[in-house]
Amino acid sequence: xxxxxxxxxxxxxxxxxxxxxxVSVDALxxxxxxxxxxxEVLVIPPAVFVxxxxxxxxxxxxxxxxxxxxxxxxxxxxGEVSCTMALEFGCRYALVGHSERRALFAESDAQVAAKFAAxxxxxxxxxxxxxxxxxxxxxxxxxxxxxxxxxxVLDACGVGAFADAVLAYEPVWAIGTGKxxxxxxxxxxxxxxxxxxxxxxxxxxxxxxxxxxxSVNAGNASDLFAxxxxxxxxxxxxxxxxxxxxxxxxAADAEMAR
Ligand code: PEP
Numbered sequence: 001x002x003x004x005x006x007x008x009x010x011x012x013x014x015x016x017x018x019x020x021x022x023v024s025v026d027a028l029x030x031x032x033x034x035x036x037x038x039x040e041v042l043v044i045p046p047a048v049f050v051x052x053x054x055x056x057x058x059x060x061x062x063x064x065x066x067x068x069x070x071x072x073x074x075x076x077x078x079g080e081v082s083c084t085m086a087l088e089f090g091c092r093y094a095l096v097g098h099s100e101r102r103a104l105f106a107e108s109d110a111q112v113a114a115k116f117a118a119x120x121x122x123x124x125x126x127x128x129x130x131x132x133x134x135x136x137x138x139x140x141x142x143x144x145x146x147x148x149x150x151x152x153v154l155d156a157c158g159v160g161a162f163a164d165a166v167l168a169y170e171p172v173w174a175i176g177t178g179k180x181x182x183x184x185x186x187x188x189x190x191x192x193x194x195x196x197x198x199x200x201x202x203x204x205x206x207x208x209x210x211x212x213x214x215s216v217n218a219g220n221a222s223d224l225f226a227x228x229x230x231x232x233x234x235x236x237x238x239x240x241x242x243x244x245x246x247x248x249x250x251a252a253d254a255e256m257a258r
Contacts, residue, residue, distance in 0.1 A: 003198035011232035014239025031242035033060035039252035054090030065093035071114035081121040110150035131193040133171035159200035174214025190229035218247035
């Protein structure tokens with residue numbers, strides 16, 4: 001049985017990855033902070049820029065996030081940032097399980113689940129990223145892979161932990177490649193993910209924001225947002241360009257007004 005999503009504000013999140021300088025980050029942040037949107041806007045800068053961006057966002061409705069967080073509270077974990085530190089410097093959200101963290105930094109499903117749990121324990125809102133590689137899609141494993149990634153979090157944290165969390169479906173083959181999933185391909189997975197969570201708790205599944213990520217741009221955002229189970233976007237490349245970011249937020253605003 002289909003599980004309909006309930007109406008929630010769309011979320012457009014921009015992950016700046018390891019890009020930017022003091023000057024470019026200032027320019028981008030001020031451009032975004034100057035506009036008002038009906039959708040929720042979230043920027044996710046590299047960790048060293050978090051205090052700078054937090055200050056520049058003061059008084060605006062744009063939210064701030066961390067690109068990753070440690071699963072540990074404190075201690076001898078060189079290079080890591082704890083959830084408490086992220087919160088103390090103004091972050092409200094944190095990405096967990098971005099495919100680059102999984103692939104390049106060998107983050108396992110269990111570690112991602114521990115990071116999700118750490119976010120929930122401290123009050124950061126986790127944005128759990130899941131998605132299949134091209135090889136996995138071509139061998140018919142898409143659902144199995146993304147369900148496994150979600151199940152690891154369900155097993156560790158329980159379905160209740162998805163209340164107020166965010167899920168991002170990001171097919172790895174669409175990230176940074178210019179190859180977007182078609183609205184239909186994306187919607188099939190979003191609906192399947194919502195259904196899967198609804199098996200544990202329909203209310204939480206219905207209220208969960210599921211973002212699509214993978215080469216979203218100003219030209220394809222409206223078509224993606226028109227799909228019922230797509231509640232916003234996680235941007236990479238487009239988030240580095242104030243005009244493109246703004247245009248995507250405007251497409252989300254327009255979808256919310258329909
Ligand atoms: C991402 O890295 O999460 C992403 C979606 O990147 P891009 O928009 O550049 O494909």
